[in-house]
Amino acid sequence: MEEPRKRSRPGRAPAPAGRTSRPRQAEVARLAGVSQATVSLVLGARKQGVTISEETRQKVLDAVRDLGYVPDPAASRLAAARNNLLGVFSFTSTFPTDVQHSYYPFLVGVEQEAAARGYDLVLFTGSSTGGAGAAGPNALNRVRLADGCLFLGRHAPAGELLRLVADGFPVVHLGRRDELEGLAWVGADYISASQEVVAHLAALGHRRIVLVREDDEAPASTDREHGFLKGLEEAGLPGGPATVFRSADPERDLTAERLRGWLDEGVTAFVAEETDTGDAWRALHGAAHFVGIDCPRDASLALLGSPPPDLADGPVPTGFDVPRPQLGAAAVRMLAALVAGEEATEPLVACAFRPGSTAGPAPVHP
Amino acid sequence: MEEPRKRSRPGRAPAPAGRTSRPRQAEVARLAGVSQATVSLVLGARKQGVTISEETRQKVLDAVRDLGYVPDPAASRLAAARNNLLGVFSFTSTFPTDVQHSYYPFLVGVEQEAAARGYDLVLFTGSSTGGAGAAGPNALNRVRLADGCLFLGRHAPAGELLRLVADGFPVVHLGRRDELEGLAWVGADYISASQEVVAHLAALGHRRIVLVREDDEAPASTDREHGFLKGLEEAGLPGGPATVFRSADPERDLTAERLRGWLDEGVTAFVAEETDTGDAWRALHGAAHFVGIDCPRDASLALLGSPPPDLADGPVPTGFDVPRPQLGAAAVRMLAALVAGEEATEPLVACAFRPGSTAGPAPVHP
DNA sequence: GCGCATTACTAATACGCATTAGTGATCCGG
DNA sequence: CCGGATCACTAATGCGTATTAGTAATGCGC
Structure with missing residues (x-):
């Protein structure tokens, strides 16, 4: 059979040359005259029942300082089964x-x-x-x-x-x-936020409000419409599809004529959704300006989100901010x-x- | 006595409840019908002598794909390897x-x-x-x-x-x-860049140039001064400390009088360093504006870096850009x-x- | 057909730390 | 003064991977 000589250790290549190996808990333990486990216990956040005498604790901490021991995060995380x-x-x-x-x-x-x-x-x-x-x-x-x-x-x-x-x-x-x-x-929560904006407009006395939205089915869009309609309902205002203007290209479809038509029908407030492109708001904003509306005297505008960067310099739109952080x-x-x-x-x-x-x-x- | 049941394993707390753990090499090995070591060999960059048959290699790679195996970075590090x-x-x-x-x-x-x-x-x-x-x-x-x-x-x-x-x-x-x-x-490379800016000014015919800098010892500052002086020297222009205006608070110290003084002495170009605060440039820019200088007709300005955000809208300063990316x-x-x-x-x-x-x-x- | 190479793996560690079962001591109550 | 409880620690083990010694199977030369 094999004689019981120590195996010439497999498992590890020699440490990279020139690399001063840092001290391990084992070294700390030797210097402090305790076991490696004790070092770990002293250094680790106290878990449960385990108690360490103040004297031992100090010996360990001194040794840690003397050797400049720092834990190896790879080993810690491996042992703790979580990488953080x-x-x-x-x-x-x-x-x-x-x-x-x-x-x-x-x-x-x-x-x-x-x-x-x-x-x-x-x-x-x-x-x-x-x-x-x-x-x-x-x-x-x-x-x-x-x-x-x-x-x-x-x-x-x-x-x-x-x-x-x-x-x-x-x-x-x-x-x-x-x-x-x-x-x-x-x-x-676009629903509540949109609802709140409508409530705000209703409280200001607006009875006819129109939502301008792009033509997609993203939850962010449908939620806003949902909240918008809910807001109308809560305020006892007329809802229904007529109050929602939906277009794949608002900048082309939201013409000055259409805007004037709404105003003639008694619409006094307009709400646009925020999208990637910001087109709904841009179209609404542009048309209102073109028609010569003095906002908010002649009519009110609101934006369900933040304005696109190119309109950041204009007046701050009434609406809500998505709390990204x-x-x-x-x-x-x-x-x-x-x-x-x-x-x-x-x-x-x-x-x-x-x-x-x-x-x-x-x-x-x- | 105790019957020889398996030790109730020390060393590990039970895995967090409800969490199926990620697959390990051992699982991959079992699925592929090989040993864990083989999996490691297949995945690791081929080291030396070891050879793996193409068939085994494929079995292992298939198992890796099926299980979605990814190496644990902590374990890799601990075993003295890389984790990318x-x-x-x-x-x-x-x-x-x-x-x-x-x-x-x-x-x-x-x-x-x-x-x-x-x-x-x-x-x-x-x-x-x-x-x-x-x-x-x-x-x-x-x-x-x-x-x-x-x-x-x-x-x-x-x-x-x-x-x-x-x-x-x-x-x-x-x-x-x-x-x-x-x-x-x-x-x-602030030295070369600053030198280049001075060379540019010299080529435009400026003979007397003054550098405005804050009063610190950061390498970024001293390098710029160094390059500035080197640029003067290369152009055969007078250098020396008189050409460098150094102040802890340029906005206070760089007065209109001082600026007029320089102009009277025949200085035709001014260079400011860029700092965290942008104070040097702000002071120079402000004083020039106050004195009523028509830049670049009456005098030239240059900035060794980028302007602070609050001055981003002004004219683009001659100078250089730090290529941050x-x-x-x-x-x-x-x-x-x-x-x-x-x-x-x-x-x-x-x-x-x-x-x-x-x-x-x-x-x-x- | 026997020794020696080569091929293709597997077994057995080691890495450094955290955890827990186990072990002497010491203390304490009755 | 004896059994249990507590205290203060140590022994033993596992985390998941990389490496290397070892080995069975096969090939090859002479």
């Missing part, structure tokens, strides 16, 4: 050249909340997927190296997302996505909950009403 | 509320270059906030989880940085930092080189000359 890493995946590049197109405002909240909870962030770039990551149908797999992952934008392929969810991997989508069964998400923070909270195996937290984040200066009392009609 | 993660650490929050103060332009380049090389980025958070991420003297230590780390801003504590370097951990500082022995950095990319290139055990790459990145509209031919003197 949250993924952030955006299908487009996280830092596009043009900051206007970035998720920056969300990331502000994401970073803050993650930091507050002791998580670091891993940024995955789905767009490139060059180098190591396979671009194939499994491009999303790489996110599994984190404890959970946040998805930004509506371009993440549904199939892969659901696969992750089905595997029990914690996933949170920033932006409503409830067509995907089981996918956790956080989103802004708070959305980011809420997403991290939910993700952290899922990672911890808890229930998902509240998905809806309230929008802040913005008084603005484009809405005023309804003009007294002759 | 580059750290990004900024002492201040990476995404401050005000995008103006962010490292965004650098990150554009960092992300691109990292993606191109197959690295993902880990954003180490909690630098500013006192979150769970520990503020202690070892706040920087967690970056060791990554293969290397990029540091932004000049607030990273020197001691800890040097400790990382001394331990052989790949570190690159974005921004010159050569007072720290052994620290690799990348920075903009390229700096980010260069930093990643250097970091990747260090991780691969190669020599550091070129640390200096050239700035782009910006013609602008504030410099013109020197006025003909009576």
Whole structure:
């Protein structure tokens, strides 16, 4: 048989030359005259029952100082079975050249909340997927190296997302996505916010209000319409499809004639939804200006969201702000909950009403 | 006595409830009908002698795909391997509320270059906030989880940085930092760029040029002065301390009288350095405006950098642009080189000359 | 057809730390 | 003064991966 000599250790290559190896807990333990486990106990946040005498504690801490010991995060995280890493995946590049197109405002909240909870962030770039990551149908797999992952934008392929969810991997989508069964998400409460804007207009005396929206089926759009109609109903105002103007190209279809027609019919307030392009608001704003409306004297305007950058210099529109940093923070909270195996937290984040200066009392009609 | 049942395993807390754990190499191995070691061999970059049959290789790769296996970064690191993660650490929050103060332009380049090389980025958070991420003297230590780390801003504590370097951990500082022995950095070549601006002015016929700078010792400042003086010398113009106006508070000290004095002495061009606050340029710009100088007819102005945001709407200053995205990319290139055990790459990145509209031919003197 | 190479794997670690069962001591009540 | 409780620690193990020694199977030369 084999004689019991010590195996010439497999498992490790010699340490890279020239690299002064840092002290380990074992060295600290030797210097302090205790066991490695004791060192770990002293250094680790006190868990439960374990008690360490003050004397031992000091010996260990002294040794730690003398040797300049610092823990190896890889080992800690491996042993603790959690990496303290949250993924952030955006299908487009996280830092596009043009900051206007970035998720920056969300990331502000994401970073803050993650930091507050002791998580670091891993940024995955789905767009490139060059180098190591396979671009194939499994491009999303790489996110599994984190404890959970946040998805930004509506371009993440549904199939892969659901696969992750089905595997029990914690996933949170920033932006409503409830067509995907089981996918956790956080989103802004456009319904309540839109309703509130209508209530504001109604309180100012407006009886006939029209919503201008683009022609898509995104939840963000239908929610706003929903809230708009709910607001009308609450205020006891006439609702129905006639109060909603829907167009695939508002800048072309929202003509001066149409606007004058509405005014003649007694409409005194107009509400536009916010979209990627900002076209609805731009069209409304443009037509009102063209017709020569003195806003808010002749009529009131409101915007269900924030104005596009090119109109940022104009008067502040009455409406609401999407609290992007708070959305980011809420997403991290939910993700952290899922990672911890808890229930998902509240998905809806309230929008802040913005008084603005484009809405005023309804003009007294002759 | 106890019957020989399996020890109720110490060493591990039960996995968080309800969480199906990610697949490991062991699961892949079982599915493929091979050993864990084989999986590791197939996935790892082919080392030496080991050979794997194409058939086995495929079985393993199929199993990897089916299970969505991704290596655990902590385990990889612990086993002395790479994990394709580059750290990004900024002492201040990476995404401050005000995008103006962010490292965004650098990150554009960092992300691109990292993606191109197959690295993902880990954003180490909690630098500013006192979150769970520990503020202690070892706040920087967690970056060791990554293969290397990029540091932004000049607030990273020197001691800890040097400790990382001394331990052989790949570190690159974005921004010159050569007072720290052994620290690799990348920075903009302010010397050449400043020299070029002076050359441009000299070519326009200016014979007397004054530099306005703030009163600090940052390399970015001294480099600009150095390049300025070098430019004068090259052009055969009078140099010396008289051509440099140095003030801790330029807006107060750079008075209209002083400016008139210079003009009377025959100075026809003024150069300001760029600083965090932009005060030098603001003072110069303000005084020139106050004195009623028609720029560039009466005198030329130049800015060694970019104007502060509040002056972004004014005329484009002649000077140079700091190529922030390229700096980010260069930093990643250097970091990747260090991780691969190669020599550091070129640390200096050239700035782009910006013609602008504030410099013109020197006025003909009576 | 026997030794020696080569091929294609697997077994057995080691990495550094966290956790928990176990083990002497010491204390305490009755 | 004995059994149990408490205290203060240590031993043993596992986390998931990389590496290397070992091995069975096959090929090959002479």
